Amino acid sequence: MSALYGTYARSELSFERGEGMRLFDQHGREYLDFHSGVAVNALGHGDPHLVTALKAAADKVWHTANTFTIPEQERLGQRLVEATFADAVFFTNSGAEALECAIKTARHYFWAKGQENRFEIIAFTGSFHGRTLGTIAAGGNPDYLQGFGPAAPGFKHAKPGDLESVKALITPETCAILIEPVQGEGGVTAMSSEFMQGLRALCDEHDMLLILDEVQCGFGRTGRFFAYEWSGITPDIVAVAKAIGGGFPLGACLAKGEVAASMVPGTHGSTYGGNPLATAVGNAVLDRILAPGFLNRVNEMGQRLTWHLQQLAQKYPDHILELRGKGLLTGIKIATPVRDMVTRLRDDHQLLAMSAGDNVLRLLPPLIVTEADIEEAIAKISAAFEAIDAEAATPAAAS
Numbered sequence: 180m181s182a183l184y185g186t187y188a189r190s191e192l193s194f195e196r197g198e199g200m201r202l203f204d205q206h207g208r209e210y211l212d213f214h215s216g217v218a219v220n221a222l223g224h225g226d227p228h229l230v231t232a233l234k235a236a237a238d239k240v241w242h243t244a245n246t247f248t249i250p251e252q253e254r255l256g257q258r259l260v261e262a263t264f265a266d267a268v269f270f271t272n273s274g275a276e277a278l279e280c281a282i283k284t285a286r287h288y289f290w291a292k293g294q295e296n297r298f299e300i301i302a303f304t305g306s307f308h309g310r311t312l313g314t315i316a317a318g319g320n321p322d323y324l325q326g327f328g329p330a331a332p333g334f335k336h337a338k339p340g341d342l343e344s345v346k347a348l349i350t351p352e353t354c355a356i357l358i359e360p361v362q363g364e365g366g367v368t369a370m371s372s373e374f375m376q377g378l379r380a381l382c383d384e385h386d387m388l389l390i391l392d393e394v395q396c397g398f399g400r401t402g403r404f405f406a407y408e409w410s411g412i413t414p415d416i417v418a419v420a421k422a423i424g425g426g427f428p429l430g431a432c433l434a435k436g437e438v439a440a441s442m443v444p445g446t447h448g449s450t451y452g453g454n455p456l457a458t459a460v461g462n463a464v465l466d467r468i469l470a471p472g473f474l475n476r477v478n479e480m481g482q483r484l485t486w487h488l489q490q491l492a493q494k495y496p497d498h499i500l501e502l503r504g505k506g507l508l509t510g511i512k513i514a515t516p517v518r519d520m521v522t523r524l525r526d527d528h529q530l531l532a533m534s535a536g537d538n539v540l541r542l543l544p545p546l547i548v549t550e551a552d553i554e555e556a557i558a559k560i561s562a563a564f565e566a567i568d569a570e571a572a573t574p575a576a577a578s
């Protein structure tokens with residue numbers, strides 16, 4: 180019996196070693212990683228540059244409070260500002276905390292302008308923003324809210340892709356729109372450029388802020404630094420986490436200067452957020468992702484993955500109902516239960532993949548994936564489809 184909370188349906192599988200795209204279990208068995216610890220291991224496992232950065236940081240001061248200057252945090256903040264739309268950054272330990280900061284920043288911006296009644300945020304069905312009391316209310320998934328008391332007030336939910344459903348929810352209390360440019364956990368649904376542009380226009384028209392949750396789709400995953408860049412818009416606030424630390428717990432809330440201006444001493448804080456160890460690793464991750472050619476290569480691999488998935492869908496039309504996603508955040512809506520498929524791929528074919536909502540098989544390899552890795556993953560998925568068909572033809576073999 181485990182001493183841990185039973186909050187996860189855990190496999191007994193445990194990994195001892197990782198190298199690039201590969202993980203090795205306690206029996207030395209090799210797995211191809213198209214899971215990336217939920218989009219976290221953007222540079223795969225054991226990246227030498229990251230390992231060196233963490234070891235060097237371990238020899239220095241591990242932690243100081245945010246009431247002191249933390250040089251690595253200053254540097255990471257400055258680099259993020261230079262690379263993006265943002266003028267100001269708040270560091271957190273996780274995605275949910277980055278969203279909490281984003282929500283607080285938006286509400287406080289209007290409060291400071293004397294519009295304290297503007298606290299309502301329009302979010303979307305099928306979204307996921309984390310597991311804190313605030314972010315489960317923002318996500319609106321009834322399964323995650325049930326049993327935890329009244330949902331935190333101030334969130335309404337429109338339909339992704341449906342601008343009219345957003346317009347219908349706008350009131351004098353609305354302060355912001357919150358959306359994942361590519362919904363991850365909800366089913367790997369990529370928003371169209373037109374829809375993102377429509378949201379930006381609505382925000383401009385009604386003096387609302389546009390908050391993007393790029394915790395999963397940001398930091399290079401779609402082939403651009405941020406997924407919103409594909410639509411040519413500029414957001415007001417962006418929450419990031421996951422890939423930003425490459426495996427070290429780190430998140431951030433990025434904002435325009437004017438929007439973040441009211442967040443003065445006393446308004447927000449975090450004990451660990453952006454501590455020396457975390458931001459040393461964050462800087463090393465950024466070295467790699469901003470290196471010339473890196474994102475172009477991710478973009479190219481995203482296109483290769485899409486192409487191979489299209490071939491697969493043609494070959495297995497009975498198994499593949501729909502292809503979704505953007506870049507290296509891809510989803511395959513399949514005909515058989517996705518959880519069984521994830522288990523089968525893992526146990527029989529040594530491919531680590533994920534499930535997402537709407538019975539979608541989610542593939543999100545580290546950004547260092549090669550076309551040979553993609554071909555190997557496709558071969559493993561093909562083999563799984565073949566095995567399912569063989570078992571259906573001879574039912575006795577399935578047991």
Ligand SMILES: *Cc1c(COP(=O)(O)O)cnc(C)c1O
Binds near residue numbers: 272308309364393395
């Ligand atoms: C994972 C995720 C979060 C929450 O991040 P945590 O680090 O688990 O708190 C929020 N938004 C999106 C889109 C995510 O994928």
